[in-house]
Amino acid sequence: MALIRDLAVQFAEMLLVLALAPGLVGLVRKAKARLTRRRGASIIQPYRDLLRLIRKEVVLAENASWLFRVAPYVIFAATWVAAALVPTFATGLMFSWSADLIAIIALLASARFFLALAGMDVGTSFGGIGASREVMIASLAEPAMLMIVFTLALIVGSTQLATIAGFMNSAAVGLRVSLGLALFALIIVAIAENARIPVDNPATHLELTMVHEAMVLEYSGRHLAVIELAAALKLLLYVSLIACIFAPWGLAGPEAGLAAALIGVLTYVAKLAVGGVLLAVFETAIAKMRVFRVPQFIGAALMLGLLATLLRFFSGSL
Amino acid sequence: MSLVVVLACVGVLLVASVLGIGTARTRAGTPLVYGVSLAACTVALVAALGQLLSNAAAPALVLPLALPWLGAHFRIDALAAFFLVVVDLGGSAASLYALGYGTHESAPQRVLPFYPAFLAGMNLVVLADDAFTFLLCWEFMSLTSWALVMSHHRDADNRRAGYIYLVMASFGTFALMLAFGLLAGPTGGYAFEVMRTGQHGPLIAALVLTLVLLGAGSKAGLVPLHVWLPLAHPAAPSHVSALMSGVMTKVAVYGFIRIVLDLLGTPSWWSSMAVLTLAGITTVMGVLYALMQHDLKRLLAYHTVENIGIVFIGLGLALGFKAYAMPLAAALALTAALFHVFNHSLFKSLLFFGAGSVLTATGERDMERLGGLIHRMPLAAFAFLVGCAAISALPPLNGFVSEWLTFQAILLSPAVPQWGLKILVPGVGALLALSAALAAACFVKAYGVTFLGRPRTPVAEKATETDRFSLVAMFTLAALCLLAGILPGFVIDALAPVSQALIGSRVPVQASDPWLTIVPIAASRSSYDGLLVFVFIGLAGLTTAMAIHRFASHALRRSAAWDCGFPDPSPATQYTAASFAQPIRRVYGTLAFRARERVEMPPPGDARPAVLHVSLRDLVWDWFYAPVEGAVATAAGRLNQFQFLTIRKYLSLVFALLVILLLVLAIWL
Missing domain, CATH: 1.20.5 (Single alpha-helices involved in coiled-coils or other helix-helix interfaces)
Incomplete structure (x- = not known):
């Protein structure tokens, strides 16, 4: 019985993240539009876009290989598995032990690896520029993320996300300098990884500064739908990650009943909404950076993460 | 028993070497030599694996060879058995590959006699149980590999590579000789069992460590002793490159472990700091060098330097933990290092095989002249992709597991009471994380430029799929990469006797964990399940694909590339290896290589093209x-x-x- 319940929770989680991801993107777009005094499309517009895309035919470049056609599914699967391993509304996920936070980051790295390869597959200059910039950004964002993981792991004594969330929800955590640095670094990494302003602009198409959009330029139809959904899932994953580490309130415990789970879902949706609006405010307030200013921006995250880790090596209380 | 079998295999390899001299110019020479090598290595592999897994008492043997008062000591303990597995697995794969690849060799008489001898040399180094035999076999291994590097000696670059290799190899052997001299002491006990009992003061220990870092480190490719490696490894025929990069560097790691962790006694904190510092620099510099290359084989060779750095990070941590009597942490760090040794021997051989297949198919090593090979050689391209993903430490493949274990070992280091190490280890952790991300960038570049896109030259357009032997060898290694990635618990358990012997402790038994999860310390601390992650990714991907194909439109139309409305038919407009690396060159290269870019723009009215000059300093x-x-x-x-x-x-x-x-x-x- 317990097994069935655990499985149900795990599947509910997988479907929940999938169902909410385009909504989050819609919310961010809507909030940005309102902040710039536009009406903006409805929050459910991304769902409509996805539906429209899967109904359209695929226009495939002549020399696209099998990798180009398989990559969307690989990217999506890796991102989905990573998102499903983050505690969103409950910590007692059945398979949360199968991958710790380091593995979740590595799963996202797998998705990025295939995305960059797909960008290079057709052999256009835009695909190459996107891929080469993406790996440059990742080469800084990934170590910064690992430094954040180190900090958390040294505070909590575990790299398991559920254990970390449980610890952060307890009274033992206290106010720590290293956690503040880690939060700051994590926000920078999240912005960079999700190709948001000021690192990349998700709304442009004909601009030499684009990174993510340049890689997926040749995709169309159902392939593009899967890739867009994966990108939305990744945004949701990072917001959930920040929420579950730095705002773990309302998470249902391992043995919680239905009521606790419902509270968990509601608080989770509220946290997503707050995160989405904050992101929109931030993006509206800041300008896009030149691409070679980006390393300094993400380098700051790396340094903050390293500083936080060093603090932890020196003192148990900072 | 296993010792006799392995020694017999070595004998067979030496006979094959002699046969190679006689038959090299005949048609039967190539299949004969490589076939015999394959058989001998496979038998030795089975014997070594049996010895490692059975955990039986270490068989030893003294043969009346070499110095009359010393004899030649041979012994297979757990450490030697593990490295024999690495050597002979790499040897079998390379021999199998060479059954196909070797038929394209233009000068087989320069390869066939030395190839089995090289394999025999590597086996003998691991088997040796006294300093004299060890050095003799070490030098034999160096010289035979040198001969293979020089097999295409008409190329001036290869001659230079051979010269630098010879100088560095002699220097390394010299350093090791002095190290053994110090270990043997004035009484001159050259057998390892005598050395093991010796007591050494801190001065002697520091000198020995320095000399071993010079000797074994130069063979392994630690920065700044790596200079010969990216010249010599690519110069040899590809199956030999695979052996040199995938296996011979591991023999050097074996030499380091044997002397520093086994013979030298309890290490002290500064030995750990020295090794960690060098390893951290090696890791990042190796991958940055690799990113700047556009020669496929040289890129792979530079990348070996990075992986050696990762192995030495694990070894440095093991030394530090052992110095402060933290046996569990030391066992974990050592296991991580050895796991990475095993992994690297798999995927680096695989990648060199792939590079060799490309070389056979197109005659090109320069990535700037390749492209689009995924259409022409789909099977080799698939195997190469698996190798790229594995070496980039992507789950669920094997490279990720060993890096994950290294990270777990790093996270145990705040308990070390020494402040220098406390400051150093997080820095090394950051360097390791940096190199992991850069490695992915490096292999996106290698794969994307070589196999994806459009062919840049006619030879790339006319490439054909590689032969069957090569494909079998490549797919075997790719399968092993996946297996070691999804069932890492068995590998960790197989490594337990080694850490038991060297550290006196072991990582907890993994095979009994539910769902084949690996739990290096405790379940509440960290766990990883490659099998489940693999199954989940597979299921999620399949479900999505099925759902999409059920509900989405099936229409598909081939058309010209979109490219924002400006498609250019010339393949020269694609991103090249140099342009792909440009952002990374700007971010890291200005510091690491003093990279400078200068654009020579002709004045208005001048019809000359603008030229971009890039200068890198080593x-x-x-x-x-x-x-x-x-x-x-x-x-x-x-x-x-x-x-x-x-x-x-x-x-x-x-x-x-x-x-x-x-x-x-x-x-x-």
């Missing part, structure tokens, strides 16, 4: 090697005048020297 060469080279040249110039003296002057010189020596003796005594 600082390691400029700082460490150029001064030595200059000093040697100056000294040689000065001494040159002694070559043209009259006989009277020579006689007086000899007389003066004799007087000085007698004076020294008189004062000394």
Whole structure:
């Protein structure tokens, strides 16, 4: 019985993240539009876009290989598995032990690896520029993320996300300098990884500064739908990650009943909404950076993460 | 029993070497030599694996060879058994690959006699149980591999590579000889079991560590001793490159472990700091060098330097933990390092095989002249992709598991009471994380430029799929990469006897964990399940694909590439290896290589094209090697005048020297 319940929770989680991801993107777009005094499309517009895309035919470049056609599914699967391993509304996920936070980051790295390869597959200059910039950004964002993981792991004594969330929800955590640095670094990494302003602009198409959009330029139809959904899932994953580490309130415990789970879902949706609006405010307030200013921006995250880790090596209380 | 079997296999390899001399010019030579090598290595592999898994008492043997009062000692303990597995697995794969690849060899008489001898040499180094035999076999291994590097000696680059390799290899052997001399002490106990019992003061220990880092480190490719490696490894035929990069560097790691962790006794904190510092620099510099290359084989060779850095990070941590009596943490760090040794031997061989197949199919190693090979050689491209993903430490493949274990070991280090190490280890962790991300960038570049996109030259357009033997070898290694990634618990358990012998502790038994999860310390601390992650990704991907194909439109139309409305038919407009690396060159290269870019823009009205000049400096060469080279040249110039003296002057010189020596003796005594 317990097994069935655990499985149900795990599947509910997988479907929940999938169902909410385009909504989050819609919310961010809507909030940005309102902040710039536009009406903006409805929050459910991304769902409509996805539906429209899967109904359209695929226009495939002549020399696209099998990798180009398989990559969307690989990217999506890796991102989905990573998102499903983050505690969103409950910590007692059945398979949360199968991958710790380091593995979740590595799963996202797998998705990025295939995305960059797909960008290079057709052999256009835009695909190459996107891929080469993406790996440059990742080469800084990934170590910064690992430094954040180190900090958390040294505070909590575990790299398991559920254990970390449980610890952060307890009274033992206290106010720590290293956690503040880690939060700051994590926000920078999240912005960079999700190709948001000021690192990349998700709304442009004909601009030499684009990174993510340049890689997926040749995709169309159902392939593009899967890739867009994966990108939305990744945004949701990072917001959930920040929420579950730095705002773990309302998470249902391992043995919680239905009521606790419902509270968990509601608080989770509220946290997503707050995160989405904050992101929109931030993006509206800041300008896009030149691409070679980006390393300094993400380098700051790396340094903050390293500083936080060093603090932890020196003192148990900072 | 296993020792006799392995020694017999070594004998067979030496016979094959002799056979190679006779049959090299005949049609039967290639299949004969490689077939015999394959058989011998496979038998030795099974014997070594049996020895490692059975955990039986280490068989030892003394043969009346070499020095008459010493004899040649051979022994297979757990450490040797593990490295024999690595050597012979790599050897079997390379021999299988060479059954196909070797038929394209233009000068088989320069390869066939040395190839089995090289394999025999590597086996013998691991088997040796006294200093004399070890050094003899080490030098034999170096010289046979040198001969293979020189097999295409008409190319001036290869000759230079061979020369630098010979100098560095002799220097390394010399350093190791001095290290063994210090370990043996004034009594001269050259057998390893005698050395193991010796007590060494801190000065001797520091000297031995320095000499081993110079000797084994130069063979393994630690920065700044790596300079020969990216020249020599690509110069050899590809199956030999695979052996040199995938296996011979591991024999060097074996030498380091054998001396520092086994013979030298309890390490101290500064040995750990020295190793960690070098390893951290090696890791990042190796991958940055690799990113700057556009020669596929040289890129792979530079990347070996990075992986050696990762292995040495694990070893450095193991030394530190052992020094502070933290056996569990030390066992974890050592296991991580050995796991990475095993992994790297798999995927680096696989990648070199792939590069060899590309070389056979197109005659090109320069990525800028390749492209689009995924259409022409789909199977080789698939295997190469698996290797790229594995070496980039992507789950669920094997490279991720060993890096994950190394990270777990790093996270245990705050408990070390030494402040220097406390500051150093997070920095090394950051360097490791940086190199992991850069490695992914490096292999996106290698794969994307070589196999994806459009063909850049006619030879790339006309490439054909590689032969069956090569494909079998590549797919076997790719399958092993996946297996070691999804079932890492079995590998960790197989490594337990090694850490038990060297550290006195082991990582907890993994095979009994539910769902084949690996739990290096405790379940509440960290766990990873490659199998489940693999199954989940597979299921999620399949479900999505099925759902999409059920509900989405099936229409598909081939058309010209979109490229934002400006498609250019010329393949020259694609991103090249150099342009792909440009952002990374700008971010890291300005510091690491003093990279400078200069655009030469002709004045308005001038029809000449604009030119972009990029200059990179190899600082390691400029700082460490150029001064030595200059000093040697100056000294040689000065001494040159002694070559043209009259006989009277020579006689007086000899007389003066004799007087000085007698004076020294008189004062000394």
